[in-house]
Amino acid sequence: MKRSVSREKALQAIFQMDLSDIAPDEAITNVLEEGGKPDDFLSSIVFGTKEHQEEIDSTLKSHLEKWSLDRLGTVDRTILRMTVFEMMFVEEIPVNVSMNEAIELAKTFGDDKSSGFINAVLSKVKTTIENNA
Secondary structure: OOHHHHHHHHHHHHHHHHHHOOOHHHHHHHHOOOOOOOOHHHHHHHHHHHHOHHHHHHHHHOOOOOOOHHHOOHHHHHHHHHHHHHHHHOOOOOHHHHHHHHHHHHHHHOOOOHHHHHHHHHHHHHHHHHHHO
């Protein structure tokens, strides 16, 4: 599975987890075609985002101006969470690649303003990551 497809499936799985509090493995199974097996990248995003959610949310909260995580749409919040996970914990993928993929997901699954909003928040996160490196 291509990484962009894995990210799309991860978005769908994490979205389900956010709405119905199901386990990561069940959410992954729900988004795969019948009999499909998750690739390592898909699993790492879903399980990693769940495992590091507290730290990810803390990072996001410090970069949201005049917004709270609870006020964000579920799609935007999910894209931000999984992308911040990737930016902070997946070293082999350049941060700009993760950001570009997030913007594309926002264009596909979010509303008209999602991609700009996602880009702005992730740009602030990127600056923080670079300053702490």
